Every structure is written in structure tokens, then in C-alpha cells.
Amino acid sequence: MDPLLLLHNTLCGGLAAGGFGVLFNVGYRGLPWCVVSGALAVALRTIALGEGLRLEAASFAAALLLGTSVQLLPSSIGLSRNALHVTGCIPMIPGGFTAKAILGLFAVTAHTPHICNETLVTALENLLHVVFTIGALGTGLAIPIVLLRADSRKASQPEFR
Amino acid sequence: MQAQTRARESLEEVSDLTLAFGRLLMEAGASARHVEVIAKTVALGLGAERVDMGIGDCSLVVTISRGYEAITRIRQVGPVGVNERLHGALTAAAERIERSELTLTQARNDLTTTLRDCSRHADWLIILAVGVACASFGRLMGTGWRGVGPILLGAGLVQIARRWLASRNANPFISATTAAFLGSTLCGFGARWVGSHTAATDVIACVLVLVPGVPLFNAQCDILEGRPSVGSARGVWAAVMLLFMTIGVWLALELMGGAG
Numbered sequence: 001m002d003p004l005l006l007l008h009n010t011l012c013g014g015l016a017a018g019g020f021g022v023l024f025n026v027g028y029r030g031l032p033w034c035v036v037s038g039a040l041a042v043a044l045r046t047i048a049l050g051e052g053l054r055l056e057a058a059s060f061a062a063a064l065l066l067g068t069s070v071q072l073l074p075s076s077i078g079l080s081r082n083a084l085h086v087t088g089c090i091p092m093i094p095g096g097f098t099a100k101a102i103l104g105l106f107a108v109t110a111h112t113p114h115i116c117n118e119t120l121v122t123a124l125e126n127l128l129h130v131v132f133t134i135g136a137l138g139t140g141l142a143i144p145i146v147l148l149r150a151d152s153r154k155a156s157q158p159e160f161r
Numbered sequence: 162m163q164a165q166t167r168a169r170e171s172l173e174e175v176s177d178l179t180l181a182f183g184r185l186l187m188e189a190g191a192s193a194r195h196v197e198v199i200a201k202t203v204a205l206g207l208g209a210e211r212v213d214m215g216i217g218d219c220s221l222v223v224t225i226s227r228g229y230e231a232i233t234r235i236r237q238v239g240p241v242g243v244n245e246r247l248h249g250a251l252t253a254a255a256e257r258i259e260r261s262e263l264t265l266t267q268a269r270n271d272l273t274t275t276l277r278d279c280s281r282h283a284d285w286l287i288i289l290a291v292g293v294a295c296a297s298f299g300r301l302m303g304t305g306w307r308g309v310g311p312i313l314l315g316a317g318l319v320q321i322a323r324r325w326l327a328s329r330n331a332n333p334f335i336s337a338t339t340a341a342f343l344g345s346t347l348c349g350f351g352a353r354w355v356g357s358h359t360a361a362t363d364v365i366a367c368v369l370v371l372v373p374g375v376p377l378f379n380a381q382c383d384i385l386e387g388r389p390s391v392g393s394a395r396g397v398w399a400a401v402m403l404l405f406m407t408i409g410v411w412l413a414l415e416l417m418g419g420a421g
Binding site for chain 2: 008009011012013016017018019020021022023024025026027028042078079080082083084085086089091093094096098099101102103106134135137138139141142145146157
């Protein structure tokens with residue numbers, strides 16, 4: 001694991017989360033927590049990727065650890081846990097893959113059949129990265145929320161049919 | 162008869178306030194579970210004995226009962242955004258109502274005050290923050306250092322265009338396409354001008370502010386927590402938003418002569 005890469009990604013993750021914290025109208029008191037959550041999430045993902053995990057697995061591990069850490073924080077930090085989850089995981093949302101996938105699908109229509117296959121495969125590959133990574137992030141966050149939820153007030157139990 | 166009318170009026174007021182809390186929370190980007198928990202807290206704290214709630218993607222329904230009296234009301238939900246400060250203020254107000262610190266009238270006044278005081282950050286700060294966030298995203302996606310400036314400017318323009326269009330009540334999907342096109346075009350030509358070798362990634366990085374991250378998370382959360390209808394609706398909304406955002410980028414790339 002290259003420590004410079006880890007430092008770079010941690011800083012970028014923190015800045016991205018802090019920027020989105022401002023966009024989401026998080027108060028000044030809560031903004032440092034957004035920066036920390038984003039930095040932590042991206043650092044964990046970078047370490048997991050460095051250990052040879054796939055993007056989806058690394059995202060899942062980072063979201064799980066972030067979700068667990070956030071649930072263990074006291075409620076007096078001045079920011080909802082939900083906001084910390086979202087701002088922390090936002091730098092890990094594969095927006096770039098999504099755009100590349102859709103642009104790839106557009107490009108399929110413009111190419112000759114020979115190149116078309118390669119373009120289509122790349123686009124589908126990107127699309128699958130998006131679906132699985134978002135699924136991994138959501139599941140990683142949901143597990144600690146469900147198991148460690150600090151909120152004692154319960155909504156009526158949903159009925160699964 | 163008079164007592165019955167007063168009880169009914171009171172239930173009307175309680176349902177009005179309950180739906181106001183629910184609507185504002187939905188518009189502030191809360192998950193369906195949180196909306197239900199807070200709305201029920203408000204109604205029960207103001208004297209309701211039973212509360213049943215239906216949460217749709219663009220409307221809320223509540224039935225509140227006390228003794229033999231019951232009332233059902235529906236409320237439309239406006240455009241959904243993300244406003245953490247409002248979300249926090251509403252949650253805190255609901256907790257005060259639960260602790261019986263506020264009467265119905267006080268709760269209504271408190272809500273009015275909250276809405277008045279819950280301002281957004283200054284526009285220049287949001288534009289700068291969005292630019293820095295997208296530039297950081299870009300670095301995480303592997304863009305070169307030369308691309309950072311154009312991404313920052315492009316993302317700033319995306320945010321300016323989006324805010325301007327939102328202030329004119331433009332359709333959010335068309336706004337996304339327009340903002341993405343303007344931002345990507347500026348970023349793309351800027352990246353070429355500074356000699357960035359990652360121009361195709363730069364134009365994508367500058368529109369990442371338009372990725373509907375919160376609705377995507379809420380959609381998953383809602384489905385996992387047993388509310389597949391509202392979760393699916395949010396998921397579809399987010400997917401269509403992504404599509405329109407990408408159309409804007411694609412148009413910009415076409416204008417630039419297929420940099421992608």
C-alpha cells in the first residue's frame with residue numbers, strides 16, 4: 001500500500017464529503033464530521049483495494065465500517081446519523097462509471113458492428129460495476145443501521161408479503 | 162355537538178401539523194421510515210391515540226384517531242431536495258412535542274420560526290464547495306492535476322445553472338441536462354486549453370454534483386425497510402436523473418468533437 005496514495009485519497013474523500021455537506025446544508029458544527037466520515041470511508045476503501053479486494057467488496061467493507069462507526073457516535077454531535085452515512089458514502093458512489101456506462105451505450109449506436117461489440121461489453125461492464133457497487137454500499141450501511149439502531153422509537157412494523 | 166366540533170377541529174389541526182412535518186421531511190431528503198417515525202411522534206405528542214400513515218413518492222396520507230373520532234387527510238409533497246439543517250430542526254421539534262414541551266399552537270409557531278430561520282449557506286460558498294468536491298472526485302477517478310481547474314470551474318457553472326433553473330421552477334430532469342451540458346462544455350474546452358490528458362474523465366467529474374446520491378440511498382433503505390413502492394419510485398427517479406445528466410455530457414462531448 002502506497003502511503004502517499006492513501007493520504008491523497010483520504011484528503012480527496014474528506015474534501016468531497018465536506019463539499020457535499022455544504023450542498024446538503026449541514027451546519028458549520030456538523031461539517032467537520034462530514035469531512036471525517038468521507039475521509040474514513042475512502043481511506044478504508046483504498047486500503048481494501050490495496051489488499052486486492054474488488055471495487056464492490058472494498059466499497060461494502062468501507063460502508064460497513066463507516067456505518068458501524070457512525071452508529072457508535074453519540075447523538076450530541078449535532079448531525080443526524082443518516083446525513084453522516086450519506087456524506088461519507090457519497091465519494092464512493094460510482095458516478096463516473098454510471099456516466100461512462102450510459103455514454104458507452106450511446107456510442108454503441110455510432111460504431112460499426114465490429115467495434116460495437118467491444119463498446120457494448122465495456123458499457124455493460126461499467127453498468128454492472130454501478131449496480132453492484134451501489135448495492136454493496138446500501139447493504140453495508142443498512143446492516144449496522146438495522147442491528148445497532150440507537151433510535152428507540154419504532155415505526156409500525158412493515159408487513160412483507 | 163359543540164364539543165364534537167371542537168374535537169374534530171383539533172384533529173384537523175393535529176393532522177395538518179403532522180402532514181406539514183411529514184411533507185417538509187420528505188422534501189428535506191429523509192427516508193420513508195424517518196418521515197413515518199417523526200410524523201407519528203408529532204401526532205401522538207399532540208394527543209392522537211392512533212396514527213396510520215401511507216407514504217408515497219409524491220403524497221402523504223394520514224389517519225388520526227382519538228376515541229371514536231377519526232380523520233383522514235392527504236397532502237402533496239413538493240420537489241425533493243436535501244436540507245440537513247431543516248431535517249435536524251424538525252427532528253428536534255418533534256422530540257420537544259413528544260416530551261410535551263409544546264402545545265399545538267406553540268408547535269405551529271415553532272414550525273413557522275424554524276422555516277424562517279433555516280436558511281441555506283451563501284451561494285458563493287455552495288458553488289465553491291461543489292467545485293472543490295467535484296475536483297476531489299475527479300482526482301479519485303484518476304484525472305490529472307491539470308484537469309482540476311477546469312473541473313472546479315465546470316462544477317461551479319453546473320451549480321449556478323442548476324440553482325437558476327430551480328428558481329424558475331424548471332423541470333428537474335431538463336435542468337440536469339442543461340446544467341450538465343453547460344458545465345461539461347466549459348470543463349471540456351478548459352481541459353483542452355490547459356492541455357489535460359484526461360479531458361474525457363474531466364467532463365464527467367464536473368457533473369458528479371448532479372448524481373442523486375441521497376435518493377439512491379433512500380431508495381435502497383426504503384426497500385430494505387419494507388416500503389418497496391416508495392423505494393422503487395425514488396430509484397426510478399434517480400435512474401432517470403442519471404440518464405438526463407449523461408445526455409447533457411454526451412451533447413457536450415459531441416460539440417467538442419467526440420472527446421470521449
